[in-house]
Amino acid sequence: MNQQGARHTHRSGTNSSRREQLLNAAARLILEKGAGNLTLEAVCNAAHVSKGGLLYHFDxxxxxxEALVDDLTAQLAREVDEQLCSDSVEGVAGARAYLRAIAQMGELPRTQQLCKALTFICAAHPEYADRIRERVGERSRLGWSKQMPLEELHLRLLADGLWLADLYGSYQIxxxxxxxxxxxCGCASL
Known part of the structure; x- marks a missing residue:
């Protein structure tokens, strides 16, 4: 590879990691201060990136x-899919995988529970709820059904309750x- 190609490859890697750095900073800020208080300036400061550097990735x-919602839902879908691969029970496997993924996420320090930023985003910007639902359905084998079996609905509601309990620190679980x-619930342990 020539020198120009090497520089281009290096720059692309830097741009990709810079984009990820900005998204992670935005998610942390949302968890700390709420989505309504998120500003581009705050993201720049948290990520140690100039405003021009941020605007290069997000205008x-x-x-x-939107990029953060897509990134966080992709992370959640990957976690659910990883849990789904270990489940052989038909019918409620998706709900069981979702519950295990949420239970496992709650074990992380709050600043690493980045998918919980989705809750704050939806609270401040309800218009993103449909985007999140669509993205999770597209990116995982979890799937959402309006008329799911009662057992599956029960497990998913339990996972959502656990998500909120972890988010707000309602219980010390x-x-x-x-x-x-x-x-x-008949799910394999963590």
Missing amino acids: SKTALL TSERRVELLEL
């Missing part, structure tokens, strides 16, 4: 939020309690 706050909860 507006809307573009940043230990690792042991998470395992017990999953076992009570």
Whole structure:
């Protein structure tokens, strides 16, 4: 490869990691301050990137939020798919995988629970709820059904409740309690 090609490859890698750096900074800020308080300036400061560097990747706050929603839903879909691969129970496998992924996510430090930023984004910008639902359905084998079996609905609602409990710190759910909860629902432990 010639020198110009090498520089171009290096620059592309830098641009990709810079974009990821900006998205991660935006997600952390949303978790700390809420989506309504997110500004491009705050993202620049948190990511240690100039405003021009941010605008190179995202030409507006809307573009940043849309990219963040897509990135976070892709992360959630990957987690669910990873859990789904280990489940052999037909019918409710998607719901069980979703519950396990959410239970596992709650074990991470709050600043690493980046998918929870989706909740704050939807609270401040309800117009993104449909985008999130569509993206998760597209990117995972989880699928959303309006008329799912009651057992599946039960498991998904349990996962959503666990998500909110972790998000707001409503209960101090230990690792042991998470395992017990999953076992009570017939799900494999973490």
